[in-house]
Amino acid sequence: MDQIIVTGNGELSGEIPIAGAKNACLTLMPATLLSEEPLTLTNAPRLSDIRTMSTLLQSLGAEVTSLQDGQVLAMSSHDLTNHVADYDIVRKMRASNLVLGPMLARLGQAVVSLPGGCAIGARPMDLHIHGLEALGAEIELRDGYLHAKAPGGLKGATVEFSFASVGATENVLMAATLAKGTTVLKNAAREPEIVDLATCLRKMGARIEGDGTSTITIEGVDRLSGATHPVVTDRIELGTYMLAPAIAGGEVECLGGKLHLVESFVEKLDQAGIDVTETDRGLKVRRRNGRVAAVDVTTEPFPGFPTDLQAQMMALLCTAEGTSVLEEKIFENRFMHAPELMRMGAQIEVHGGTATVHGVERLKGAPVMATDLRASVSLILAGLAAEGETVVSRVYHLDRGYEHVVRKLEGVGAKIERVKAE
Numbered sequence: 339m340d341q342i343i344v345t346g347n348g349e350l351s352g353e354i355p356i357a358g359a360k361n362a363c364l365t366l367m368p369a370t371l372l373s374e375e376p377l378t379l380t381n382a383p384r385l386s387d388i389r390t391m392s393t394l395l396q397s398l399g400a401e402v403t404s405l406q407d408g409q410v411l412a413m414s415s416h417d418l419t420n421h422v423a424d425y426d427i428v429r430k431m432r433a434s435n436l437v438l439g440p441m442l443a444r445l446g447q448a449v450v451s452l453p454g455g456c457a458i459g460a461r462p463m464d465l466h467i468h469g470l471e472a473l474g475a476e477i478e479l480r481d482g483y484l485h486a487k488a489p490g491g492l493k494g495a496t497v498e499f500s501f502a503s504v505g506a507t508e509n510v511l512m513a514a515t516l517a518k519g520t521t522v523l524k525n526a527a528r529e530p531e532i533v534d535l536a537t538c539l540r541k542m543g544a545r546i547e548g549d550g551t552s553t554i555t556i557e558g559v560d561r562l563s564g565a566t567h568p569v570v571t572d573r574i575e576l577g578t579y580m581l582a583p584a585i586a587g588g589e590v591e592c593l594g595g596k597l598h599l600v601e602s603f604v605e606k607l608d609q610a611g612i613d614v615t616e617t618d619r620g621l622k623v624r625r626r627n628g629r630v631a632a633v634d635v636t637t638e639p640f641p642g643f644p645t646d647l648q649a650q651m652m653a654l655l656c657t658a659e660g661t662s663v664l665e666e667k668i669f670e671n672r673f674m675h676a677p678e679l680m681r682m683g684a685q686i687e688v689h690g691g692t693a694t695v696h697g698v699e700r701l702k703g704a705p706v707m708a709t710d711l712r713a714s715v716s717l718i719l720a721g722l723a724a725e726g727e728t729v730v731s732r733v734y735h736l737d738r739g740y741e742h743v744v745r746k747l748e749g750v751g752a753k754i755e756r757v758k759a760e
């Protein structure tokens with residue numbers, strides 16, 4: 339299994355191109371199931387999660403062709419031949435559950451294995467099920483699979499989510515585009531990926547209003563057409579690379595970055611002593627002189643601080659002046675990077691959903707283990723400013739969500755290499 343070796347190498351400078359958003363692409367791809375006509379996505383990221391979704395869609399009978407080195411995905415669901423999303427594919431990635439709503443809407447039936455994915459908490463599907471049932475679906479769990487059907491077709495309804503779940507909002511939103519009548523989603527998630535999905539669905543002929551707010555209204559239509567859509571910038575990859583000069587010092591411009599995607603994150607960076615300016619090409623990030631200051635962070639649904647940047651932010655705060663408190667409010671088990679950072683000399687206490695980080699002057703390189711996608715990149719970031727060599731194992735987690743991580747960091751002066759381990 340591969341390892342990534344990072345050696346602290348001083349300040350960084352240069353540009354890092356930011357890819358299209360993994361999480362947007364993973365919900366835009368199943369949207370192809372809603373239409374007989376082709377859906378083409380541009381600005382797609384080159385990631386193993388995207389390949390997993392391609393395999394899943396192909397197993398259902400969709401055609402998925404990867405063009406231009408994977409940046410363009412040409413899809414067609416003219417003939418769907420199967421309505422069973424198999425455990426062997428679904429277990430690799432939780433986002434596989436996003437085929438449920440579209441399949442149900444298009445075929446009137448779907449059988450989807452309960453998903454796997456990152457080991458960061460229970461991540462049940464009750465909100466997805468509740469929303470689809472409100473639209474008239476009958477769903478039961480048998481042998482680890484959700485068996486869903488809507489014999490008379492789906493019907494518009496008002497769905498109030500008890501929590502603004504991203505995946506449940508996406509699943510029910512897609513299903514509602516082909517339901518009869520009006521659906522109103524209350525307490526819907528407001529993430530930019532939802533807005534991107536709604537924008538693409540509108541191009542396909544869906545009638546949707548209110549995306550980006552907590553109330554989304556969908557007027558069902560009989561059929562959707564094809565479309566071509568560019569995937570929105572990955573705000574999590576953006577935030578991750580913004581932390582590279584914040585941790586190592588120097589100045590880096592993240593190409594394609596937009597302030598409105600990362601406002602709550604930038605607010606915390608500013609408090610920590612990091613300057614961010616929007617240019618016509620992206621976001622320029624520079625650490626002010628001296629050590630960063632401690633800041634408290636609470637993860638929340640968008641527009642709050644994203645849980646997917648919590649691990650990376652912790653890597654920054656490990657060397658801040660003072661004590662920072664990080665509260666994780668989205669997933670119950672998302673501090674697995676803390677013991678790994680402690681192997682590098684970080685001083686962290688975890689109690690339930692709260693981590694208290696006492697900043698130290700400098701971290702020291704160590705062998706560490708990636709435990710999930712965002713945790714793995716936090717260890718690489720920490721290694722950028724650590725003394726000596728940090729060897730990160732289990733980097734397959736990283737390949738799920740970061741394309742060309744070595745090339746991108748090398749491009750701004752980091753000393754980093756990927757090696758084949760015995």
Ligand code: UD1
Nearest residue numbers: 361364433460461462463464465466503504505646668669
């Ligand atoms: C998406 C993102 C993930 C991000 C998360 C929160 C994708 C592919 N993944 O995941 O990277 O970390 O949003 O921003 O877009 N929950 C329930 N019942 C449900 C659904 C969710 O209790 O039916 C809970 C989960 O266990 C979790 C919380 O709600 O504690 C947030 O989950 P959700 O917003 O659904 O995240 P995902 O869509 O899985």
